[in-house]
Amino acid sequence: MEAVAKLMNLPVSPTKVRLVIDQIRGLRVDNALRTLEFSTKRVAHSVQKTLKSAIANAENNFGMDVDTLIVSQASVDKGTVMKRFRPRARGRASRVIKRTSHVTITVRAES
Numbered sequence: 001m002e003a004v005a006k007l008m009n010l011p012v013s014p015t016k017v018r019l020v021i022d023q024i025r026g027l028r029v030d031n032a033l034r035t036l037e038f039s040t041k042r043v044a045h046s047v048q049k050t051l052k053s054a055i056a057n058a059e060n061n062f063g064m065d066v067d068t069l070i071v072s073q074a075s076v077d078k079g080t081v082m083k084r085f086r087p088r089a090r091g092r093a094s095r096v097i098k099r100t101s102h103v104t105i106t107v108r109a110e111s
């Protein structure tokens with residue numbers, strides 16, 4: 001059995017989130033939470049909240065023991081892209097692309 005938690009439209013580029021997600025994939029949940037707590041990346045707090053949600057889903061919806069959970073899958077997908085314009089010199093404009101991410105974390109009981 002697996003429990004899933006998703007975070008949609010996180011206003012951070014997927015490349016920056018993948019740096020954090022790659023550190024916790026395959027770890028036990030207590031080690032993953034500790035890693036995220038001491039991470040210097042700004043997005044680590046949002047990933048930590050998503051992981052805690054996956055742990056709560058496993059405990060409440062499936063009755064899994066929290067001490068035996070591991071992060072089986074963690075992925076980041078590209079979300080919607082907002083396109084804005086910024087004024088430049090000589091009456092021109094340049095495009096500013098604001099990227100978003102979809103984070104999916106899956107936990108399962110260690111066998």
